[in-house]
Amino acid sequence: MPASVVNQIPIDHTKAGLYSWRALIGSTTYTGHVVVRGSNAQPINGWGYPAGTETWYVGASSSGGAANPTFFLTLEAMSDPDDKDLIDAIEGVRNNETDFGEVAMVPNWVEGAPLGEDPIIYTLTDISGGSGQYTQLYEKVSFQMPIGTPQVLPTWYTQIPGLASVFGGSSQSPPVIQVGIEAKLTGIGSSDPGYPSSKSWYWFGRDPS
Secondary structure, eight states: OOOOOOOSSOOOTTOEEEEEEEEEETTEEEEEEEEEEOTTOOOSTTOOOOTTEEEEEEEEEEEOOOSSOEEEEEEEEEEOTTOHHHHHHHHHHHHHSEEEEEEESSOOOEESOOOOSSOOEEEEEEEESOSSOOGGGTTTEEEEOOOSSSOOOOEEEESSTTOOSTTOOOSSSOOOOOTTOEEEEEEEOTTSTTOOOTTTOEEEESOOO
């Protein structure tokens, strides 16, 4: 497995942040969070989150899913690492959810698109709550993250070389994000736009093959 890291959830490099995620699959809604510490951010409340990393958590599930699988990522908070409200929110996650992996913020895209067996693939179809232009990303960013026990980290795909995050951007031009921004990714079939191809797509994250 080649070395690979995940940067689908950006954060200001001097800040810390908390994202929520939810997956609507069939009759069930699954939820969780991601704690992000920027690459130049101070430690968060003395907890051991390394700089420049994302730590993924899975929480409770409930009834009320969607006929077509749908996944949402929402920026709930972004502030200095010593901000009390942020610390309290992360403490709630730590007390009530299960840590299922840590990945680096900076992406290392690899050519190709390993999919594994019978994946549920989601593609980006909408970004709301932001102040940037995002339509050029739709159906150009996709991912999979099987829900189960044990929970596993996601695999991300894109047609855009050098993409910095699901919200766009590059190493030279950071993505435009703010608290409340939300990405919606919709489940698709193998013949639909946004389905990764080994000929023209890149990937990083967990190797699903």
